Amino acid sequence: MKNIMSSYNGWAHQYDNDINPTRDLDKTVTKEFLSKIDFFKVLELGCGSGKNTEWLIAKADSLIGLDFSKKMLDLARKKIISKKVTFINADLNGKWPVHNNSFDLATINLTLEHIEVLDHIFNSLFMKLSQGGKCFVCELHPKKQLEGSKAQFEKNGTDIVLDVFQHSEKDYIQSAEKAGFKLLTKQDWYSNEENLPRLISFLFEKLK
Numbered sequence: 175m176k177n178i179m180s181s182y183n184g185w186a187h188q189y190d191n192d193i194n195p196t197r198d199l200d201k202t203v204t205k206e207f208l209s210k211i212d213f214f215k216v217l218e219l220g221c222g223s224g225k226n227t228e229w230l231i232a233k234a235d236s237l238i239g240l241d242f243s244k245k246m247l248d249l250a251r252k253k254i255i256s257k258k259v260t261f262i263n264a265d266l267n268g269k270w271p272v273h274n275n276s277f278d279l280a281t282i283n284l285t286l287e288h289i290e291v292l293d294h295i296f297n298s299l300f301m302k303l304s305q306g307g308k309c310f311v312c313e314l315h316p317k318k319q320l321e322g323s324k325a326q327f328e329k330n331g332t333d334i335v336l337d338v339f340q341h342s343e344k345d346y347i348q349s350a351e352k353a354g355f356k357l358l359t360k361q362d363w364y365s366n367e368e369n370l371p372r373l374i375s376f377l378f379e380k381l382k
């Protein structure tokens with residue numbers, strides 16, 4: 175995990191400006207999808223530099239963003255000056271420093287490829303969401319992962335490839351259902367002319 179954290183700390187200063195069609199598609203998809211849903215109290219897991227926070231907070235009453243990269247959080251804190259937002263430095267593989275049953279929406283974007291054990295994430299999410307709360311997940315598509323696509327960036331002419339874990343569509347769904355979620359929707363998302371879907375999204379609901 176240390177490798178992933180230090181890679182993001184090293185990537186942070188250029189993350190927002192690098193050419194990155196996955197990041198850009200995720201932003202469009204998240205906005206398009208979540209604009210149709212009502213939400214008030216948001217938990218954003220792996221909030222990074224706050225790319226999606228900016229839009230989420232325009233709609234929500236409050237948001238807590240968790241991320242283990244201090245440098246990514248520094249960017250988010252600079253970008254988003256709002257009393258409605260709290261950013262917390264935390265490892266998602268550990269205990270999350272937020273109250274139980276207190277969010278009606280959780281979002282996870284482009285982060286679960288760095289998480290080996292999905293069950294811990296969905297079990298924790300189940301505790302943190304209120305009844306009927308929803309969880310939006312948008313990740314690099316398993317077909318892209320199988321093709322060899324990984325989070326990576328270039329630094330001083332060298333490609334830095336991050337540690338990633340392969341998760342199938344079934345892995346996400348089974349893990350969420352085991353924790354007590356119901357799958358509401360699943361969608362594949364494409365960048366312009368590509369044959370393979372670039373992203374996959376899921377909307378889960380904590381059963382009442």
Ligand SMILES: C[S@@+](CC[C@H](N)C(=O)[O-])C[C@H]1O[C@@H](n2cnc3c(N)ncnc32)[C@H](O)[C@@H]1O
Nearest residue numbers: 182220221222225241242243265266283284288
């Ligand atoms: C590709 S970035 C995505 C950031 C943001 N969600 C977005 O869509 O722009 C992945 C983020 O997940 C964070 N991350 C990865 N593994 C994590 C973990 N175990 N605990 C907390 N944050 C983690 C990284 O620090 C990074 O900021």
